[in-house]
Amino acid sequence: MKEAMTTSIGKSIKKIDAVEKLTGKPVFCADFGFENSLVLKVLRSPYAHALINSIDTEMALKISGVKGVLTAVDIPGKNVLGIINKDQPLLAENKVRCIGEPVALIAAENEEAAEKAMAAISVSYEELPAVFSAEESLKENAPVIHEKGNLLAKKTIARGNADQEFQNCAAVIENTYTTSHIEHVYLEPDAGAGYVNDDGLLVVYASTQNPHYDLKEIISLLELDEQQVRVIQTATGGGFGSRLDLNLAGFVALALYHLKQSVRLIYSREEVFLATAKRHPLKITMKTGADKTGKLLAIKARILCDTGAYGSYGIAVAARSAVHSAGPYSVEHVDVESSCVYTNNPFSGAMRGFGAPQVAFAYESQMDLLADALKIDPLEIRQVNALQNGSVTITGQKLEESVGIGNCIEAIRSHYKDACQNQFIKNTRPYQKRGIGIGCMLYGIGNTGTKNPASARIEIDQEGTITVFTGCADIGQGSTTIFTQIAAEVLGVTTDHIKICTADTKFTPNAGATSASRQTYISGNAIKQAADKMADTLLDQAASHLNADKANLILTNEYAVITNNPDKKVSFSDLAVSLHKKEDDTCWHGFFDPQTTPLDENGQGAPYATYAFACQLAIVSVDTLTGEVNVEKIVAAHDVGKAIHPEQVKGQICGGIAMGLGFALMEEFEPGKTISMKDYHIPTSIDIPDIEPIIIESNEPSGPFGAKGVGEPALIPTSPAILNALNNALGERIYSLPANLERVLEACIKSGNFEPKENDNE
Amino acid sequence: MYNNQIKISLKINGQENTVHAPPDISALALIRDILKLKGSKEGCGIGECGACTILVDGKSVNACIMLAAQLDGREVLTVEGLNNGEKLSIEQNAFLENHAVQCGFCSSGLLMSTHALLSENPNPDQNDIRKAISGNLCRCTGYHHIVKAVGEAAKQSAGDENNE
Ligand code: FES
Ligand code: FES
Numbered sequence: 001m002k003e004a005m006t007t008s009i010g011k012s013i014k015k016i017d018a019v020e021k022l023t024g025k026p027v028f029c030a031d032f033g034f035e036n037s038l039v040l041k042v043l044r045s046p047y048a049h050a051l052i053n054s055i056d057t058e059m060a061l062k063i064s065g066v067k068g069v070l071t072a073v074d075i076p077g078k079n080v081l082g083i084i085n086k087d088q089p090l091l092a093e094n095k096v097r098c099i100g101e102p103v104a105l106i107a108a109e110n111e112e113a114a115e116k117a118m119a120a121i122s123v124s125y126e127e128l129p130a131v132f133s134a135e136e137s138l139k140e141n142a143p144v145i146h147e148k149g150n151l152l153a154k155k156t157i158a159r160g161n162a163d164q165e166f167q168n169c170a171a172v173i174e175n176t177y178t179t180s181h182i183e184h185v186y187l188e189p190d191a192g193a194g195y196v197n198d199d200g201l202l203v204v205y206a207s208t209q210n211p212h213y214d215l216k217e218i219i220s221l222l223e224l225d226e227q228q229v230r231v232i233q234t235a236t237g238g239g240f241g242s243r244l245d246l247n248l249a250g251f252v253a254l255a256l257y258h259l260k261q262s263v264r265l266i267y268s269r270e271e272v273f274l275a276t277a278k279r280h281p282l283k284i285t286m287k288t289g290a291d292k293t294g295k296l297l298a299i300k301a302r303i304l305c306d307t308g309a310y311g312s313y314g315i316a317v318a319a320r321s322a323v324h325s326a327g328p329y330s331v332e333h334v335d336v337e338s339s340c341v342y343t344n345n346p347f348s349g350a351m352r353g354f355g356a357p358q359v360a361f362a363y364e365s366q367m368d369l370l371a372d373a374l375k376i377d378p379l380e381i382r383q384v385n386a387l388q389n390g391s392v393t394i395t396g397q398k399l400e401e402s403v404g405i406g407n408c409i410e411a412i413r414s415h416y417k418d419a420c421q422n423q424f425i426k427n428t429r430p431y432q433k434r435g436i437g438i439g440c441m442l443y444g445i446g447n448t449g450t451k452n453p454a455s456a457r458i459e460i461d462q463e464g465t466i467t468v469f470t471g472c473a474d475i476g477q478g479s480t481t482i483f484t485q486i487a488a489e490v491l492g493v494t495t496d497h498i499k500i501c502t503a504d505t506k507f508t509p510n511a512g513a514t515s516a517s518r519q520t521y522i523s524g525n526a527i528k529q530a531a532d533k534m535a536d537t538l539l540d541q542a543a544s545h546l547n548a549d550k551a552n553l554i555l556t557n558e559y560a561v562i563t564n565n566p567d568k569k570v571s572f573s574d575l576a577v578s579l580h581k582k583e584d585d586t587c588w589h590g591f592f593d594p595q596t597t598p599l600d601e602n603g604q605g606a607p608y609a610t611y612a613f614a615c616q617l618a619i620v621s622v623d624t625l626t627g628e629v630n631v632e633k634i635v636a637a638h639d640v641g642k643a644i645h646p647e648q649v650k651g652q653i654c655g656g657i658a659m660g661l662g663f664a665l666m667e668e669f670e671p672g673k674t675i676s677m678k679d680y681h682i683p684t685s686i687d688i689p690d691i692e693p694i695i696i697e698s699n700e701p702s703g704p705f706g707a708k709g710v711g712e713p714a715l716i717p718t719s720p721a722i723l724n725a726l727n728n729a730l731g732e733r734i735y736s737l738p739a740n741l742e743r744v745l746e747a748c749i750k751s752g753n754f755e756p757k758e759n760d761n762e
Numbered sequence: 763m764y765n766n767q768i769k770i771s772l773k774i775n776g777q778e779n780t781v782h783a784p785p786d787i788s789a790l791a792l793i794r795d796i797l798k799l800k801g802s803k804e805g806c807g808i809g810e811c812g813a814c815t816i817l818v819d820g821k822s823v824n825a826c827i828m829l830a831a832q833l834d835g836r837e838v839l840t841v842e843g844l845n846n847g848e849k850l851s852i853e854q855n856a857f858l859e860n861h862a863v864q865c866g867f868c869s870s871g872l873l874m875s876t877h878a879l880l881s882e883n884p885n886p887d888q889n890d891i892r893k894a895i896s897g898n899l900c901r902c903t904g905y906h907h908i909v910k911a912v913g914e915a916a917k918q919s920a921g922d923e924n925n926e
Contacts, residue, residue: 014858021866022854024801024841028867031800187805187813187867187901237803237867238901269806476865476902647861647907654904655864677810685892685905693906 008485009705012647013495016481017235017474027235029191029207034262037193038067040255041114042265043104043121044274045096048344049130049143052094052123055104060120065113068259069121070105075254077223081246083213083513085153087146088310088347090221090250096125097145098309098346099672100274107255107263130344132671134283134306137343145309145342152307152340153315155322157394157603160333162287165298169289171373177286177362179737181306181669182279182662184351185682186475188237189272192252195262202229202256206249207236208503209473210513215505217246218253226505229253233503239475240659241350242276244515245312270676277349278669280305280317280340282358286325288366294374294381296331299394301362303338305348305355312349314340319448321355322603326394327363328405328442328613329385334394336603345671350515352656353712356443357663357719361737364439364720368727378438378724379416382615383409387442395599397606402708404639404698405440405613411637411694412438412615419619419633433753434621434632435729439721443713444608446518446594453593454519455509456526458487458534462580464558464573466491467499468530471511472523474502477711478648479519483527485644486704490531491538492555493572509589517612517709520644522592524704530590537585538575545570545578595702610700612713613639616657618721619689622729624753627745629665631687631722637694638713642706646695649710653693656714658683664719668738772833774799775843783830789823790814792830793840801841801870805899812898815871816840822878824897841870844877852922853877856915857908864902872898876912884920886912 017027026032057069072079072091079093080086092103104121108114129143136142137150144150166172192206202224208214211231218229231249248265255263267275287300303321307314318340325336338355371381386405392398419436446452457469468487474480484498491498501507511523535555542560543550546568553560561569579586594609617635622628636653643649662683674680699706719737726744727733732751734743748754767782774797783792790807793799793816802825805813809827816825817839818832844851850858853876863869872895879886879894886894891912892905900908 012861015861015863018858018863018866019850019854021863021869022841022850022857022873023845024799024870026800028800028803030804031794185899185901186865187811187899188803188865189805235866237865240901269808269811476867478864651861651864651903651907654906655902656904658904659901676808677806678808682899682901683904684896684899685909686896688905691904691906 006489008488008495009644010646012645013481013485015478016484028188028237029193029205029234030266033193033264034195037262037264038107038109038259039111039114040251040263040265041106041118042102042251043106043118045092045099045101045103047096047125047127048099049128050096050125051128052092052096053126054124056122057104060106060117063113063116063120065109066106066117067109068107068255069117070254070258074258075221077221079221081217081250082311083244084313084315085311090254098344100346101309105251105254107259132343132345134304134341134343137341145344150342152311152342153318154337154339155318155603156601157322157334157336159394159396159602159604162298162300162333162335165333166287166289169297170292171370172287172289173366173369173373174287175366175735177284177365177735179282179358179361181281181671182351182667183273183669183680184240184242185680186238186240186242189269190247190267190276191265192248193264194252194256196256196260202253204229204231204249204252205234206231206252207243208233208249209239209243209475209515211473211503211505212471212510213513214246214249218250221250222253222257230506233473236473236475239514240352241515243475244350244513245277247276273674273676277312278346279351280307280314280348280355282321282355284359284362286362286366288370290370290374292374294370294376294384296329296385298333299326299331300335301325303359305338305340306343306345307340308343308345308347310347312347313354314348316448317355321359323395323444323448323607324356324442325359325363327360328387328440330387330391331394352659352715356712357660357716360439360441360716361719361723365723365733368724379409379413382438382440395607396604399611402610402641402698402700403613404696405442407696407698408613408615408637408639409440411696412617412635415617415635419617431623431625432621433624433729435725435727437618437721437724437728438615439717439724440615441713441716443517443612443716445521445610445612445709446516446608449596449598449605449607451593452512452518452522453591454511454523454526456511456523456530456590457509457587458530459587460534460572460576462576464571464576465499466497467501468527469501469508470523470527471503471508472519473514475514477652478645479514479523482520482644482648483523486524486528487531490528490535493558497558517711517713520707521610521703521709522594524707525592526590528590528704529592530588533588538572541575541579542570609702610708612708612710614713614717616717616721618725620722620725620729622726622744622748624748627741627748629726629744631661631689633689634718635692635694637696638710639696639698640710641700641703641708642697643695644705644707649695650693652710653714654691657691657718658688660715660718661687661722663737664722664739666738666740768831770830770834772836772838774838775840785831787830788826789828789830789833790825792833793825799840799842803867803870805867812871812875813868815874815898817874817878820878820881822875841873844873852918853915856911856918860907860911860914862903862907862911868898868900872900872908876915880916880919884916886916
């Protein structure tokens with residue numbers, strides 16, 4: 001294919017907001033405040049399931065410095081939150097469903113007064129029986145958590161006849177896999193602030209992944225209209241899904257509404273742990289069958305997702321875990337059911353991958369087991385089954401183009417061969433075992449089979465300054481930087497000529513959530529469309545200015561230039577002046593909503609307009625006396641369509657791998673036990689191996705300059721690659737994540753590696 | 763109110779400063795809330811994440827688990843003291859050029875650990891670098907570009923010294 005010449009796309013320019021962060025500017029919410037801000041604190045339930053008989057705030061209100069104590073009765077509008085299904089109150093009404101559920105909001109002049117008020121509020125609870133496992137919760141006599149029942153959602157994918165097809169298989173593997181609650185641990189604890197301006201506008205600042213959603217929830221809670229509230233995203237220190245919920249902007253807004261005074265709310269790390277969403281723990285029973293060449297014939301899966309007390313993104317996790325349950329492979333006969341269930345655990349919500357990382361652990365373990373049963377090389381069995389252009393997915397969607405899984409696998413091949421050849425040579429120490437593992441994945445970009453558009457706007461002022469307006473929240477991944485690249489490329493200017501205004505509901509159009517790896521693809525397209533329209537107008541204008549044929553003009557370096565006569569040109573600022581003079585439009589809108597169809601009752605449809613693919617190789621060594629695992633190297637090939645900013649893509653890949661390594665080996669949030677960062681460990685620089693990211697570009701025709709997405713795909717293949725490598729090292733498979741010291745040691749003992757045999761000649 | 767306060771004299775980012783503060787606040791609270799230097803961050807408050815890393819007499823410490831009083835008579839460097847106005851320090855520039863910033867919440871702490879490393883060991887290898895920054899958690903980057911940036915900063919500062 002011919003490489004198009006680009007000026008900005010594919011260039012790793014400096015990140016737009018890096019300097020202010022590197023010089024310690026006060027850009028995060030906890031770094032700034034407004035005059036005389038009141039301190040907010042949230043009183044939370046100590047019970048997992050209880051009725052609230054009464055809340056007495058009288059004593060608290062008498063404490064000097066306390067300005068207000070607000071409870072559910074103070075919410076003028078609808079006290080219910082949720083982006084997909086609405087089931088979660090901002091402040092508990094007459095029942096709490098998990099430990100940490102907010103019950104009252106305190107506003108005080110200082111921390112001490114707020115603390116005293118917390119202690120002085122008396123809540124009369126009546127404890128109810130609680131349930132902490134999804135399986136128990138579905139039983140007939142289980143405590144009822146929500147009136148509509150404990151099953152939140154069930155998603156089915158039915159195609160062909162899996163049960164029958166298993167009889168034609170040369171090998172059938174069936175196992176149950178489990179994963180844990182996971183905490184996001186974005187490094188910046190949640191923070192919010194706000195004030196009421198002279199016109200009575202409530203101005204809310206928050207670290208968030210979706211300011212427009214926050215606005216919608218706030219106006220519904222307070223029964224206000226859109227013009228009465230403004231939400232501004234501050235610099236956000238990571239999100240990974242958790243800041244898609246209304247974590248604290250609702251409290252800030254409620255306090256502003258009643259107290260008309262500036263406020264601030266900063267969570268401690270302990271409160272972040274207690275109050276915010278977790279990754280859904282999944283229990284996956286999977287049966288996979290293949291013929292003797294390794295070709296997958298049938299898959300059956302029963303998936304149980306624990307969504308805890310509230311829905312949050314639970315329905316999306318049920319859908320995504322089902323849709324992604326076969327991985328990047330073709331299989332004709334499919335019988336998958338994924339159920340999402342309420343329990344009295346902390347609520348589970350969105351976290352990088354929405355169920356896809358959990359099911360990847362299952363389907364990729366199954367692939368290795370099939371390879372072993374059929375005596376086929378693990379890399380080969382994946383290549384045999386890999387989707388290709390023209391393949392049909394388990395939802396019946398024909399993938400026309402940009403199916404890069406085959407190329408990802410090929411990119412790993414030489415590294416894999418090398419590793420296989422070197423593996424045993426380096427097996428020198430008696431209590432050390434080394435292993436190699438592969439993990440592959442596919443990931444649908446954007447929301448599952450529902451509308452998820454983004455809008456954008458681009459303007460040029462009298463001086464010719466170009467500004468992009470997007471509601472997209474950059475939470476560190478770098479969307480703001482790449483949007484300037486997209487606009488600059490279209491308009492023939494360098495990126496420093498593009499100004500950008502982001503994530504402020506007063507000025508920017510709705511771009512939807514920074515989630516589902518969707519912003520590069522969806523907002524990128526919206527911005528490109530707006531820029532294309534602007535370029536078209538500029539060219540029209542220039543054609544009449546220069547008395548030239550529009551077809552012979554190009555935009556370059558802030559000029560419209562006649563291609564074969566570069567001296568004849570007109571500057572953007574001159575064009576802007578004449579547009580403004582004529583009162584022509586100097587503002588262009590872009591809109592993009594990916595082409596999808598909803599899933600029908602059999603889970604058939606085209607839920608995503610495009611998919612990302614990846615293959616990763618992990619090399620591990622295990623100390624068989626201690627169970628300690630050292631991940632020595634990861635090679636990661638990712639099909640991103642087109643890397644608009646290659647180093648940011650690599651940054652996503654490496655960051656995803658770190659999170660995937662934590663998911664595989666060490667991270668587990670135990671409700672009620674995990675309190676602080678002392679109890680929850682994420683990978684440090686020593687835990688992370690040398691990573692070799694490889695970018696595969698399979699050009700997505702519907703993407704901006706061919707781009708898809710990479711944020712979530714980065715993490716998904718890592719845990720299966722590591723777990724397969726562990727099995728390769730020990731000859732014993734682990735079916736529950738994390739594969740922590742105890743589980744690895746148990747596998748060492750079971751496999752006989754704990755006591756190396758005398759004449760072990762490996 | 764002032765009776766409860768103690769007097770702390772310190773040199774911070776090259777400037778002598780005397781402040782009055784409650785005796786029980788942390789060094790981080792002193793720096794952020796009283797001196798209004800917001801570059802040092804609070805990620806955990808219990809010494810686990812390194813977002814609050816500052817240098818005290820050239821040694822890197824977690825400001826969140828140090829008492830403000832312990833800064834009395836000491837020389838403190840925070841991220842704000844690295845750059846000279848617009849001119850970024852070698853570490854800051856290396857982080858910028860090597861794409862080591864994603865959300866940036868960990869960056870100030872990492873820069874301070876880098877600064878301490880380079881003053882102790884001008885030629886660190888990969889392992890030295892990984893060890894030196896192991897107390898600074900980063901959830902976004904997987905440390906790949908950070909390790910690279912620290913290596914580049916080391917090369918750069920070694921080069922600078924040779925020029926002198
Ligand atoms: S805030 Fe000091 S170590 Fe985390
Ligand atoms: S860049 Fe986000 S924590 Fe390091």
